[in-house]
Structure formats: structure tokens, C-alpha cells
Amino acid sequence: MALDDLAFAIERSFLASEFLTWLWFRCETEGGTFDLPSGGLSIAVEDALQLASWDEDGVKASLRGGAPTKRPEAAHALAAGLLLSKARFVGARGGREWLFALDGQTLDLTSVKVVDPEDDDEPEDSLCDKLAAGEELRLAIDELYDVFLGLRLDDDWNAIEVERIRGWVSSKLKQAQTALQLV
């Protein structure tokens, strides 16, 4: 890859944290089930939220434990312009479940744990199965990213999807304010 192309690509890395935030939005508003070329995938944001502004030197916030996606702090961070920069997710396909973290700068998968359905038959090669499960998740996340990119690069991105995301944040903010008034 030429240096100019590389600089261009690196400067578009902000798309990764937009992707994570969009994923969170879709999980909460549409249930988090996606039809992908490799098959259906259900996904949910679980824990260990890190939110940050697009500017590397900007504000960062972390929330973990006790359903952090529902916390008023999360709604306020989004409303203040922070995007999801890292989180722990749970994903499921068929009987298989993955627990994993996704990084909003590199989209690297970290701390991937695979939970397979209870099965009396021992796998022929458990290492091979584990690596294949990791690779399957990687490919599914890449496909999800492509779904996001399709919307992100569409002419209607700002008019439709961004407005929907803003509506979601606004709704979370109202719920947070209600929750805080009840305290």
C-alpha cells in the first residue's frame, strides 16, 4: 500500500469507534440480530464500556459492572459527543456463544472466550475447533463492519441513520434524567 493511501486509511480509523457506537444503537433499538453472508449473528454490548471523543487527546470515560449500557453516565457521555471506543460483547450463532472485547481503534478482538453447546462427543481436535471459532467470529465482525460501511458511505447516512442515532441518544438521555429525578 502506498504511503498516501496508508495515511488516507489511517485517518479514516475513526470509523471503527463509529461502528461500535452504531452496533450499540442497533442492539438496543432492533434487538441486535443481523443477517450476514456467513449466517445470522446475535450480539449485545455487555460490559466494560470505554467512551472517547474522536480527538485522541479528548475526554475519555469508563463504565463497568451493573449493566453499564443502561446507566445515566453512559447516556450523558453519548449526549456529550463521546463514542464507544471499547467494550465487552456477547455474540451467539447456532448453539455457540462468544464473549469478547472489541477495540474501537483497531477492531482487534481480544479476550475471546468460546462457549460451545454441551455435547457428549469430544471434538476431534479441540485446538482446531477453538481457532476456527475465533476465526468465525473475526469474519462475522468483518461482515458486520461491511454492513455498517454500506450505510455509512450511503448518501442518506446523515439524513437517516445519524438522525436515528441522535434520537436514540436523546431517548437514553430522557430515561437517564427520569432515573436521576427518581433518586
Place this chain on the structure above:
Amino acid sequence: MLVGKGALSFRAFQVNGKGSVPTTERLLGRLDQFAFAGIDTVEEGHQHGWIAPDHLFDGDFHAAKVYRGQYAVFALRIDTRKVRGPVLAAHTAIAIQDVLDAEGLERLSGRRKREIKQEVKRELLAETPPVQRAYGVFWNVRSRRVYLQSTSKTVIEAFRTLFERTFELTAEPAMPGVRAAAFAHEKGRLEALKDARPLILNLTKPGVREPELATV
């Protein structure tokens, strides 16, 4: 087993180049040729090479061990020999004081102090064992994707350099911007990607500034 140990954290790479699906003989032969050879000097620095998947001292690249299902599995070993700064400073101060006492001097020249420091460093390096680390690699050879069980920049750079030298193939990391550029190119949306600016969700302060980006 070094590969697939514990929870998986990894970086994915696309393998490109002429002969990007190497034969078993070539893959094993090249691993053997670029196998970890050990740190044989007392100089400060890193040494890296490939090892077989079982343990840190496994240099046995047999097909039955390396090929597991659709994957070739092996590991990148990186040994590092380094003297920590505070340890060097403390030993140097003691050595300088010993020289002052032995020669009945009140101070030493800068040059002499540097010589003593270098000598102390040589001695410490000779008695400092290298730190040995290994990072699992699993390569889906047919689908041209290789995975490194590390997300550290230093380890990734060492891996790419060695992988490219070993197999004469490139290993391109699937970074979000690179993937977006490839997607936009394929879908004819490069202009939209060039015009893309970070999403500003800020509901409290409308009209915040947008960043300047390259428009190559």
C-alpha cells in the same frame, strides 16, 4: 501448547503475494530456515525467530505437529536482553565510588565515567538472562489469512518483518481504515469515504468544529 492458549487476543492479516498458498514442504522448510537461533551475544537488544507450537524450546517443524485441520500453527519467539536504567545507574555509582576510593581522587572526568558505565553495562548484560516470550500464530493457508496472538505494535512489526522475509509474502493487517478503503473502492464509494467526517453526536453543543482530514 503456545497456540490457542487461554482467551484469544489476536490481530488478523491478509496474506498476499506470488505463491500466497505455500506447499507444506515450502512452509515447513522456510520455518526451519528462519527458526529462532537464540541470543548468542551479550549485546542489548532483541532476537526473534519461529518456533514450533509446543513450547519455547520447540524447534521441531514436523507436518503432523504444525498442521492442525485447516491451520498451520507455530509461534514467534522474541528474546530481549536489557539492563534496566535504575539498576545500571546504581551499579555505575558504586563502581565510580570504588575507583575514587582506590585512586584517592575527588572526581572523575566525564570520559572516565562513561568508560566505567560501559564496562558496568557489559558485566550486567553478561549476567542478565534474556526475557523469553512467544506469541502464537495460526495461518489459514488456503483462505490466505494469518492470525497473530498479540496486539502489541512492537510484536506486530517484528511478526510482519519476519513473516515477509520468511515466506516472501506480505501480511497486511486488516485495519478499519484500510478495510473501509477496500470496501469503498469495491462499491464505487471512494468519494463518499473521502468526504466522510467523524460523527458528531454532541446534543449539548451544536456546531462544534469538525476535524481536518487528508483528501488523497
